[in-house]
Amino acid sequence: MPPSDPPPAGSAFLLTQVGTHAAQAFAQRIGELDLTPPQTGLLRAVAGAPGSSQQALAELLGTPATRLVALVDGLEQRGLVERRRNPSDRRLHAVHLTDEGTALLADIGRVAREHDDAVLAALDADERARLRELLAKVAADQGLTPGVHPGYRNLR
Amino acid sequence: MPPSDPPPAGSAFLLTQVGTHAAQAFAQRIGELDLTPPQTGLLRAVAGAPGSSQQALAELLGTPATRLVALVDGLEQRGLVERRRNPSDRRLHAVHLTDEGTALLADIGRVAREHDDAVLAALDADERARLRELLAKVAADQGLTPGVHPGYRNLR
DNA sequence: TATTGTTATACTCTATAACTATA
DNA sequence: TATAGTTATAGAGTATAACAATA
Numbered sequence: 001m002p003p004s005d006p007p008p009a010g011s012a013f014l015l016t017q018v019g020t021h022a023a024q025a026f027a028q029r030i031g032e033l034d035l036t037p038p039q040t041g042l043l044r045a046v047a048g049a050p051g052s053s054q055q056a057l058a059e060l061l062g063t064p065a066t067r068l069v070a071l072v073d074g075l076e077q078r079g080l081v082e083r084r085r086n087p088s089d090r091r092l093h094a095v096h097l098t099d100e101g102t103a104l105l106a107d108i109g110r111v112a113r114e115h116d117d118a119v120l121a122a123l124d125a126d127e128r129a130r131l132r133e134l135l136a137k138v139a140a141d142q143g144l145t146p147g148v149h150p151g152y153r154n155l156r
Numbered sequence: 157m158p159p160s161d162p163p164p165a166g167s168a169f170l171l172t173q174v175g176t177h178a179a180q181a182f183a184q185r186i187g188e189l190d191l192t193p194p195q196t197g198l199l200r201a202v203a204g205a206p207g208s209s210q211q212a213l214a215e216l217l218g219t220p221a222t223r224l225v226a227l228v229d230g231l232e233q234r235g236l237v238e239r240r241r242n243p244s245d246r247r248l249h250a251v252h253l254t255d256e257g258t259a260l261l262a263d264i265g266r267v268a269r270e271h272d273d274a275v276l277a278a279l280d281a282d283e284r285a286r287l288r289e290l291l292a293k294v295a296a297d298q299g300l301t302p303g304v305h306p307g308y309r310n311l312r
Numbered sequence: 313t314a315t316t317g318t319t320a321t322a323c324t325c326t327a328t329a330a331c332t333a334t335a
Numbered sequence: 336t337a338t339a340g341t342t343a344t345a346g347a348g349t350a351t352a353a354c355a356a357t358a
Contacts, residue, residue, distance in 0.1 A: 010268050010271070010272035011272060011276060011287060011288045011291070012275045012276060013268065013272075013303075015174060015178045015287075016175055016179045016182060016305065017175075017304075018175060018294050018295050018298070018300065019172055019175010019176055019178060020175055020176070020179060021298055021300055021306045022168050022171045022172045022175060023172045023175065023176060024306060024309065025298075026168070026172060038325095054339075054340065055338085055339060055340080063326090064326080064328085065339080065340070065341090066327075066328080066340090066341080066342085067325090067326065068340095069341060070325095070326090089335070089339090090333080090335085091334045091335065091340070092334095092338095092340090093340070112168075113166060115166070115168055116166035116167060116168040116169075119168045119298065120167060120168060120294060122293045122294050122297030123290060123293060123294065127290055130286065130290065131167060131171075131287070131290045131291075132167040132170060134283055134286065134287045135167070135170045135287075137278045137279060137283075138174050138275065138276060138278050138279065139170060139174050140278070141277055142174070142177055142181075144174065148173075149172065149176065150173060150180060151176055153180070210316075210317065219349095220349085220350065220351085221316080221317070222317090222318080222319090222350075223348090224317095225317065225318060226348095226349090245315095245357080245358070246316095247315065247316040247317070247356070247357045247358065248315095248316065248357095249316080249317070310349090310350075
């Protein structure tokens with residue numbers, strides 16, 4: 001008998017299973033801040049490239065511009081981001097974090113670290129580092145943009 | 157400078173990112189067989205426990221019974237599964253694979269292996285085994301049912 | 313009265329297409 | 336005529352609740 005049988009459903013199934021679980025757990029946890037995962041991703045994107053146009057953000061996240069409008073609407077109504085018109089090209093809406101948005105981003109970071117610890121509770125520091133290495137290798141090979149969740153991608 | 161900085165977004169983010177990508181890639185691939193991921197999961201569940209009632213399947217997958225009705229409907233119309241009434245308790249509908257369903261399951265296995273290879277192309281055999289180990293450890297700790305995708309779970 | 317399965321309905325999320333304003 | 340953003344509309348997927356059949 002070989003030392004270990006081939007996995008019943010494949011490693012990628014395990015990856016999907018655990019990844020989906022992690023996504024659901026994060027959604028629940030970030031819900032405590034009254035945020036959805038897409039909103040959180042947008043806040044992060046704006047923080048990483050302040051003043052981007054909505055077109056640029058849509059391009060970065062890989063989502064239709066129309067979806068971005070609704071997302072920005074929600075965050076703007078809550079005072080987390082603001083649209084600023086560009087005087088030299090009044091078609092553009094530059095999106096910026098407000099002070100409140102910046103403050104919330106710190107809370108998001110804290111929640112994300114708690115989430116990280118909870119999901120990876122079974123692994124020690126070395127194992128987490130090893131997992132991160134392996135996943136980073138796969139992510140790079142698969143052409144994933146660092147920090148951008150593929151849930152925005154238009155698949156049709 | 158320390159040997160490695162803490163990850164910018166956390167390892168669990170990477171897990172979610174890669175896991176979501178894997179799920180999307182699988183959805184696309186299994187679409188070639190005119191199946192959705194939920195349908196695929198149900199076919200596997202029926203294969204693993206033939207003759208289960210719809211209630212039992214719903215319980216196993218963690219989904220409302222009403223959703224199962226629609227899923228079984230779709231697969232039954234395509235001749236992949238069949239409902240058999242239990243003569244001793246005519247409320248129950250035992251779900252079984254048809255011959256066609258069994259044949260399709262073999263195709264699903266082939267597609268799943270191709271998917272596995274494509275997603276994990278960046279890793280050699282040892283690395284894949286290590287990744288599988290780490291993910292299995294996390295999955296067990298997080299209480300995930302082996303072989304059952306958490307996408308069915310009712311979260312509200 | 314309890315349980316299995318079904319149907320009816322509504323809600324959320326997202327995409328496609330038409331529209332407005334600026335250039 | 337082209338581009339940024341918006342609004343209107345429709346579709347897929349899923350949940351909740353009411354219902355029918357059987358026990």
